[in-house]
Each structure stands twice: as C-alpha cells, then as structure tokens.
Amino acid sequence: MTLEQLRVFVLVAEHLHMTRAAERLHMTQSAVSASVAALEASCGVALFHRVGRRIELTDAGAGFLPEARAILARVEAARTVLADFSGLKRGRLALKASQTIANYWLGPLLYRFHVLYPEIELSLSVGNTAQVSAAVLEGEVDLGFVEGEVNEVLLARSPIPGDRLVLVVAASHPWVGRERIGPEELLDLPFVLREAGSGTRQMFESALARAGIAPDRLKVVLDLPSNEAVLSAVIAGAGATVISDLVARSELAAGTLARLPLSLPPRSFYALRHADRYHSRAAAALLELARSAGDGAGAV
Structure with a gap:
C-alpha cells in the first residue's frame, strides 16, 4: 500500500468514476485502474463493485475511505510542519x-x-x-x-x-421610495432566499427571531443555491431578498435593484x-x- 494508491482510491471513491478520477489526477484511466487493482491485491479485499460500466464502493471500501482520507490528511500536516521551516x-x-x-x-x-x-x-x-x-x-x-x-x-x-445585510427588491417594486419598513411588514412580501445552511439565510432568520417574528411565517417563494440565482430572480420581480451588500453593490449601482429601508446589523x-x-x-x-x-x- 502506497500513498499514491491511497490518493487514487480516494479520488475514485469520491467520483465513483475512473475517467473523472484520472482527469483530476492527470493520469491515464488504465493507470488509475491498475493502481486500484494493486491496492485491492495488497489488501486482499475488493474495494469496489464493478456493475457494468458503473462502480460502487463495497462495504470494505466504504469503511476504508475515511481512514484513507485521515492518512492523507496527516501526510499533508507533516508536510506543512516541514514547510514552515522554510520561513x-x-x-x-x-x-x-x-x-x-x-x-x-x-x-x-x-x-x-x-x-x-x-x-x-x-x-x-x-x-x-x-x-x-x-x-x-x-x-x-x-x-x-x-x-x-x-x-x-x-x-x-x-x-x-465582514459585511452588512440589506433588503433589496427590483427597481420597479411598488415599495421603492418608502421611508420606513417595520419588521412585521416583511410578512406581506414574497421572498427569494438562499438555501438552508447558508450564512446569509442564518443571519436573516436570527434577526427575524430577535424582532419577534418566526422565520417560518415568511412567504418564501424560492429557495436558491447561489447569490447570482437569487439576484436574477429578484431583478425579474419574483420578490424581495436579504443579501450581502457586497453581493448587491453592482446591481444597486446599475439601478436594477433598489434598497428598502430596513435596518440590519453588520456581521x-x-x-x-x-x-x-x-x-x-x-x-x-x-x-x-x-x-x-x-x-x-x-x-x-
């Protein structure tokens, strides 16, 4: 068992595809297959099922994967310690x-x-x-x-x-120009938000909770996985969003988005x-x- 064989095994296990792993490793597919076969031979156990053109981890392979990752992580840590001596x-x-x-x-x-x-x-x-x-x-x-x-x-x-979150809508939204928006009024707006698990979503929901508003009372019409997707939907008129001022800055400057007067804390x-x-x-x-x-x- 060599470190190179472990690296190959981890990439193949993550992609479950020999060709994609070979591309990431800058190796030929035959070399990747040979490396996996050599590792299996040295261990005396099959790490992958070959099902037609597909491959799947065996129980042994699934159990071995976190250990292989841990070994490679320790090797990188050792290299880091030595690299520090180079100043x-x-x-x-x-x-x-x-x-x-x-x-x-x-x-x-x-x-x-x-x-x-x-x-x-x-x-x-x-x-x-x-x-x-x-x-x-x-x-x-x-x-x-x-x-x-x-x-x-x-x-x-x-x-x-860090940054500051801002409440924004399309420039044509009827609320543009209002001088004040209370937290309870947010319940009247449809929202386009980042997916659960994003930091932006977490902070907005925490701010709502501090204002006494349960986040699940919002009318969320779209959950989207990227800032760009959120902004494009808002610009198209899908609803309002709360997003980083860094993200909204260029669209606010271009006039495609407008900021509504809701005070949110810096983060x-x-x-x-x-x-x-x-x-x-x-x-x-x-x-x-x-x-x-x-x-x-x-x-x-």
Whole structure:
C-alpha cells in the first residue's frame, strides 16, 4: 500500500468514476485502474463493485475511505510542519469559503497574500457554511471562511471584518421610495432566499427571531443555491431578498435593484480552523491579513 494508491482510491471513491478520477489526477484511466487493482491485491479485499460500466464502493471500501482520507490528511500536516521551516518560502494552503466570501471578498485578500508570499501555493473551493465547516473538520482544508454561526467544539473561530445585510427588491417594486419598513411588514412580501445552511439565510432568520417574528411565517417563494440565482430572480420581480451588500453593490449601482429601508446589523465573517490540528505559519499569516482587511474587499 502506497500513498499514491491511497490518493487514487480516494479520488475514485469520491467520483465513483475512473475517467473523472484520472482527469483530476492527470493520469491515464488504465493507470488509475491498475493502481486500484494493486491496492485491492495488497489488501486482499475488493474495494469496489464493478456493475457494468458503473462502480460502487463495497462495504470494505466504504469503511476504508475515511481512514484513507485521515492518512492523507496527516501526510499533508507533516508536510506543512516541514514547510514552515522554510520561513514562508514554500508550502500549500487549502481553503474553502462560503459563496459570498469566495466570490466577493476573498479574491483581493488572496492576491495580497500571493504578492507577499509568492511561493505559497493556494487552492480554494466553495460551499455553504455547513459544507465549509465539514471540510475543516475532516481535514480536507487548512482554513475555512464563513458568514454563518458555527457551533462545533473542534473548530476554532476567529472573527474578521465582514459585511452588512440589506433588503433589496427590483427597481420597479411598488415599495421603492418608502421611508420606513417595520419588521412585521416583511410578512406581506414574497421572498427569494438562499438555501438552508447558508450564512446569509442564518443571519436573516436570527434577526427575524430577535424582532419577534418566526422565520417560518415568511412567504418564501424560492429557495436558491447561489447569490447570482437569487439576484436574477429578484431583478425579474419574483420578490424581495436579504443579501450581502457586497453581493448587491453592482446591481444597486446599475439601478436594477433598489434598497428598502430596513435596518440590519453588520456581521463579522469567521475564519475556521481545526482546534486539534497543526496551525501553519502560512495559515497564521493569511489570518493576520484577513483581520486587517477592513470593511469588505475594497480595503484589502
């Protein structure tokens, strides 16, 4: 059993497709198949069912997958420790961020980090708050960046400057121009919201609860999985939404959206790291930059 065989097994198990795994690994499909076969031979057990053109994990394969991931995570942690001795001249940082942060806030910060530490390799994936938290817990990434509340004892949270939520509608909406909107009046509006599990949705529902309004009383006409989908539906007239001012900024400036006068508190973003795993100098340097980022991406 080799580390390369473990990497191949994990990618095949995640995709359940030899060709897709081969593309991710920059290997030929025959080399991937040979690696899996060699691992199965060394273990003396089948890890996959071959069902026609499909493959499925056997019980042994499903049980082995978290152990293989854990081994690879420990190897990456060991590499990180050694890379720190190079004084931030070499190394890798794997990151995962929620959509708002990844698409509207994090890019300038990562560019600034790259200018300071050009030999540190950065990788970024995107998910909602729940998915980011899970990736940090599983050791798939070194740092996570989220907007939502996370209550997990194994995750260390560091607040960083964030954004503010705003209530917006299409520019043609009849409520545009109103001077005041009370919380109870929100029940008269149809809403387009991000999916459950997103930080934006969590904070809006928390603000409603503090105002004495049960979130399930809202008329939610659409639950959508991305900020862009939410904005396009609102611009088309589907309803109102509460979303990050970073996300809405360009459409507000263009006049396709209008902001309604509802006061919502500013929110911090949070950097997440596993409390029991090694915290590299590269991760610490990125967090220090994030804490000094100011109000949103414009100050980065």
